[in-house]
Every structure is written in structure tokens, then in C-alpha cells.
Amino acid sequence: MIQLENVTKTYPKASRPSLDQVSCGIEKGEFVFFIGPSGSGKSTIIKLLLHEVTPNQGKVVVNGRDVTSMRSWKIPHFRRSIGCVFQDFRLLPNRTAYENVAFALEVIGKTKAVARRVVPEVLELVGLGGKEHRYPHELSGGEQQRVAVARAFVNRPLILLADEPTGNLDPDTSIEIMRLLDRINRTGTTVVMVTHDSNIVNQMRRRVVEIESGRIVRDQARGVYG
Amino acid sequence: MQRLKYVLSEVMVGLWRNVTMTIAMIITMAVSLAMLGASGLMYMQVDSMKDFYYKNIEVAIFLDAEVTDAQRSELETQLKGDPLVREVIYESKQQAYEKFKTMYADAPDLVNAVKEGQLPESFRVRLKDPEQFKQIFDKYENTEGIETIVDQRRLLDKIFNILGSVQNMALAAASVMAIAALLLVGNTIQVAAYSKRREVAVMKLVGASNWFIQAPFVLEAVVAGLIGSIIAFAGLAAFKGFLLDGSLRDLTDLLTRLSWGDVLLMFPLMAGVGGLVSAITAWVTLRFYLRV
Structure with a gap:
């Protein structure tokens, strides 16, 4: 599903590479944590998978497609097969929960009718039934992240990327979000999550890839934060 | 259909959100286009005058x-x-x-x-x-037996030279105004892109196509350019109607008359230039401010 082959990424003006000769394979339906201290290069992986940045060396293959050599006009279509959630939720403040999710559908050409059918369903799935018409500022942090998850998942992507999704949430709420991601993973969606939340990693007991200074130092099938 | 509606409503919202800038953009665009239209008219005018006068031109050979x-x-x-x-x-x-x-x-x-x-x-x-x-x-x-030989063409050439330099001045003014207009378009688009940065970020994230992200901004500039050209055309028509056919009548009778057809012909020119130039400017600006 996802293949990194000897990927090196050095940002302009950086003294050392963020990722240094990283190779890693992720199967369909897996749930993988990328862990490591700040600045270790784990977020760069998400950016590479989204083709927000391109590697200096090596190959990134997602869904059987070589992202590195992808033409720029194909990127938008490619991204529709990937859902993404972030630490800062990235919701539109002037739109309700429903509108935020529907917006993601409408801008890729889905009709309002489709949105009316699909959006309430996915909001129900993330546990926001009855709160569709609240604005982000009327929702708690956990609820906002649920909206973000709903938006990422509404298109039924093959892959869900999560960049520190619990970074702004308290431990209990974090656990709830993790349960949600776990449920999404059980539908067959590959989940890649970048985090430094040891609590969560230890509870979930999923595959853990640890990165330090741009290199993979550990890759464990049912790992803990360690 | 629905996406079209979305794009169009975004255009209207965009123009309205930044209304003072929009007005400034439209005015400079209009002035620049009016200058362009005026020099275009002048060009056609000089051409038809040359046709008219050169046909009747004589060499006068005065005798002793x-x-x-x-x-x-x-x-x-x-x-x-x-x-x-x-x-x-x-x-x-x-x-x-x-x-x-x-x-x-x-x-x-x-x-x-x-x-x-x-x-x-x-x-x-x-x-x-x-x-x-x-x-x-x-x-x-x-x-x-010949005293002098006079070429009337020379006399006319002087007049045409004056008209030609007036035309050049109008073109120069048009291009200076055009630079101002372009900078304003670029600036307006930057402001628009900034005020919609959250939407744009989400659109990019969920994989909206580039044209869909850019179209509202580009169209915003095009609409402003077209409104500018309409105002410029109205200005030219007023100039023709009130000045050339009105108070400057005596002067214009001396030259060949400027027809309404010629004035009308300037509209597609101005609209085309206004729309196209705005679109290109907006698109180039977005290349820099909305990197994919």
C-alpha cells in the first residue's frame, strides 16, 4: 500500500536531512505509529505521502503509484484517495460541522444530493449525531477533531494519515479519538499516525516505527512507546 | 452546474469582500483601457484620413x-x-x-x-x-519657367505627425496605467488568496483540482477587467457623443468624421485586452501564492 525506498529528504537550508535513507513498507489495512522526538522527521513522512514535499532521493509509492514522479496536475486526484487529520483540526470556522464535511465533497465535484446522503452518515459514525449544525467554536476540541476525522473519511479513502491528531486534546478525549481511528482502521482503511503520545501508543499495541534524527531505529509489530 | 454556481458565488463574494480595492482596480483598468481605446481610434482615424487626403493630394508646380x-x-x-x-x-x-x-x-x-x-x-x-x-x-x-515645386503631402505629414505623437502619448499613458492596473490586480488577488487561505488549504488537502481552486480568483480579476472595459467604453462613447459631435464639432469637421462603428469596434478590443490581461496576471500571481 505504502512503500518508502531509501528516501532522503533535506529541506533547503537545513544542515542535516530530515529523513536519511529511510525504507519502510506498510500493508493494506495496517495501523502504524510513527514515533520519535520533535524534529526527528516523522511529520516529513506525512508530507511525502501527500506529495506536499518531494524527496531528494529515493522513491515513494502510494496505492501502487510512484508519487515522486507524479505530474503535478495529477496530484489533486491522487489526494482524493487519502484522508488526513492534523493536530490543529483545520476546520473552516465560518461553517458548521455538516458544512465542513460537505465542503470537502463539493470541492471535488460531488453534488449536494450526495452530500445530503453521505455527510449525516459519517457524522453519525464519528459520534457527532445531533451536532451537525454547530460551528467549530461551539464544539469541544475532541468534537472538532471528530469533524476533521469525518471530513477525512467521508470520501472513503484507502489511507488515513493522522499528524499528531491528539496533540491538542486531553488524555480521555485522546483515547476516544483513538477508538474512532481504530474503528476506521477496522473498515479496511490503512491508518498512518504520527505521534509522540506514549500513552496512546502503549494502549493500542499496534505496529510502531521509531524515528530518530531521520533514521528508523525500531520497527516493531506490536510495539510500545519504549 | 453546481460547481459553476459555487465558483460564481465565490467571485461575487470575493469582489465584494475587498470592495475598495476592487473599485481601485476597476478604475485604473478603465482609465488604462480608455487610453488604449482612444489610441486605437486615433490610429484608425489617421489611417482613414491618410486614405482620404492622399487620394486628393497634388504636387503644385508654380510658374515664374x-x-x-x-x-x-x-x-x-x-x-x-x-x-x-x-x-x-x-x-x-x-x-x-x-x-x-x-x-x-x-x-x-x-x-x-x-x-x-x-x-x-x-x-x-x-x-x-x-x-x-x-x-x-x-x-x-x-x-x-518654374518657380517652385510644392508637395502638399509634406504639409499633411506635419498634421499626421502631430496626430501620431498624440497617439503615442495616449499609448504611453495607457501602458503606465496598465502597469498600475496590473499591480492592483496582483495585489487584490493576493489579498483574496490570503483571506481564503483556510478554504484553499482544505481544498488542496482533500484534492480539489487546481482549476477549481484558482477559477474564482482568476474570474474575479476577469470580471473586474470586464467592468473596467465597459466603463472605458462608456467613457469613449461619451467623449465621442459630447465632445467630438458636440462642442468640438468644428474641429472634427476639418478631419474625417469618427463613426460610431469605429467607436463600437473598440469595445471588443478593450474587453479582450482587459479580460485577458487580468486573467493572466491573476493566474501568474496564484502560481506564486497558491503553490500546490
Whole structure:
């Protein structure tokens, strides 16, 4: 599903590479944590998978497609097969929960009718039934992240990327979000999550890839934060 | 259909959100386009004037006061047989005086000061190709009985030079205004892109196509450009209607008349340039501010 082959990424003006000769394979339906201290290069992986940045060396293959050599006009279509959630939720403040999710559908050409059918369903799935018409500022942090998850998942992507999704949430709420991601993973969606939340990693007991200074130092099938 | 509706509503919202900037953009665009249209009109005007006047242009060969009959008739046969010449008309002193009288009928003092017989007789020569004056001049310059040879074209050229430099000034003003307009378009698009940065970020994230992300911004600039061209056209039409056909009537009668058709013809030019230039500017600006 996802293949990194000897990927090196050095940002302009950086003294050392963020990722240094990283190779890693992720199967369909897996749930993988990328862990490591700040600045270790784990977020760069998400950016590479989204083709927000391109590697200096090596190959990134997602869904059987070589992202590195992808033409720029194909990127938008490619991204529709990937859902993404972030630490800062990235919701539109002037739109309700429903509108935020529907917006993601409408801008890729889905009709309002489709949105009316699909959006309430996915909001129900993330546990926001009855709160569709609240604005982000009327929702708690956990609820906002649920909206973000709903938006990422509404298109039924093959892959869900999560960049520190619990970074702004308290431990209990974090656990709830993790349960949600776990449920999404059980539908067959590959989940890649970048985090430094040891609590969560230890509870979930999923595959853990640890990165330090741009290199993979550990890759464990049912790992803990360690 | 629905996406089109979305794009169009975004355009209206965009123009309204930043309304002072939009107005500034439209005004500079309108002034610049009006200048462009004016110089276009001037160009067509000069062209049609050249057509009109050059067709009737003559070389005047004024004869000496003491020219003999033999010299005159020899010159006439020579001119009539000249391959460069299309037509020769003889104008006697009498005829010259009559023409002078009608030409300056409203200046009786001048007419009275000149006596019949004082004006020289002349041959009015039409050339097959008005450009060949120099050859005629060289050929007959030293012929006995000729006082001077005058090319009327030279006189007209002076007028056309003046019109030409007015046209150039209008073009220069148009391009300076165009630079201002372009900068304003670029700035407006930047502000628009900034105020919609969250939406744009989400659109990129979920994989909205590039044209869909950019279209509202580009169209915003195009709509402003088109409104600018409509205002510029209204300005040109007002100029034609109130000034050229109104208070400046006497002046314009001297030149060839500017037709409404010509003025109308400037609209597609201005709209095309206004729309296209705005679109390109907006698109280029977005290349820098909405990196994928």
C-alpha cells in the first residue's frame, strides 16, 4: 500500500536531512505509529505521502503509484484517495460541522444530493449525531477533531494519515479519538499516525516505527512507546 | 452546474469582500483601457484620413511670373507624357485668384490686399504614386519657367505627425496605467488568496483540482477587467457623443468624421485586452501564492 525506498529528504537550508535513507513498507489495512522526538522527521513522512514535499532521493509509492514522479496536475486526484487529520483540526470556522464535511465533497465535484446522503452518515459514525449544525467554536476540541476525522473519511479513502491528531486534546478525549481511528482502521482503511503520545501508543499495541534524527531505529509489530 | 454556481458565488463574494480595492482596480483598468481605446481610434482615424487626403493630394508646380507661352506648353506636354504622372491640371492666375477668394471669404482684408494677377499660375499634378515626389522634384527642379515645386503631402505629414505623437502619448499613458492596473490586480488577488487561505488549504488537502481552486480568483480579476472595459467604453462613447459631435464639432469637421462603428469596434478590443490581461496576471500571481 505504502512503500518508502531509501528516501532522503533535506529541506533547503537545513544542515542535516530530515529523513536519511529511510525504507519502510506498510500493508493494506495496517495501523502504524510513527514515533520519535520533535524534529526527528516523522511529520516529513506525512508530507511525502501527500506529495506536499518531494524527496531528494529515493522513491515513494502510494496505492501502487510512484508519487515522486507524479505530474503535478495529477496530484489533486491522487489526494482524493487519502484522508488526513492534523493536530490543529483545520476546520473552516465560518461553517458548521455538516458544512465542513460537505465542503470537502463539493470541492471535488460531488453534488449536494450526495452530500445530503453521505455527510449525516459519517457524522453519525464519528459520534457527532445531533451536532451537525454547530460551528467549530461551539464544539469541544475532541468534537472538532471528530469533524476533521469525518471530513477525512467521508470520501472513503484507502489511507488515513493522522499528524499528531491528539496533540491538542486531553488524555480521555485522546483515547476516544483513538477508538474512532481504530474503528476506521477496522473498515479496511490503512491508518498512518504520527505521534509522540506514549500513552496512546502503549494502549493500542499496534505496529510502531521509531524515528530518530531521520533514521528508523525500531520497527516493531506490536510495539510500545519504549 | 453546481460547481459553476459555487465558483460564481465565490467571485461575487470575493469582489465584494475587498470592495475598495476592487473599485481601485476597476478604475485604473478603465482609465488604462480608455487610453488604449482612444489610441486605437486615433490610429484608425489617421489611417482613414491618410486614405482620404492622399487620394486628393497634388504636387503644385508654380510658374515664374515671366514664364513664356512656349515654356508653359512645353512643360505641359512634358508633364502629360511623364510616366510618373497620372493627371495634370492647369490653374491660371485668374483661377488661382478665384480659389483664393472663396478660401478666404471670411477675411476680406486679406482678399483685398491681394490683386488679381499677383498669384502665380501653376500646374496641379497628381502622381500615380504619391511617394514619388522626390523624382518629380529632381526632374523638373531646373526646368526653365518654374518657380517652385510644392508637395502638399509634406504639409499633411506635419498634421499626421502631430496626430501620431498624440497617439503615442495616449499609448504611453495607457501602458503606465496598465502597469498600475496590473499591480492592483496582483495585489487584490493576493489579498483574496490570503483571506481564503483556510478554504484553499482544505481544498488542496482533500484534492480539489487546481482549476477549481484558482477559477474564482482568476474570474474575479476577469470580471473586474470586464467592468473596467465597459466603463472605458462608456467613457469613449461619451467623449465621442459630447465632445467630438458636440462642442468640438468644428474641429472634427476639418478631419474625417469618427463613426460610431469605429467607436463600437473598440469595445471588443478593450474587453479582450482587459479580460485577458487580468486573467493572466491573476493566474501568474496564484502560481506564486497558491503553490500546490
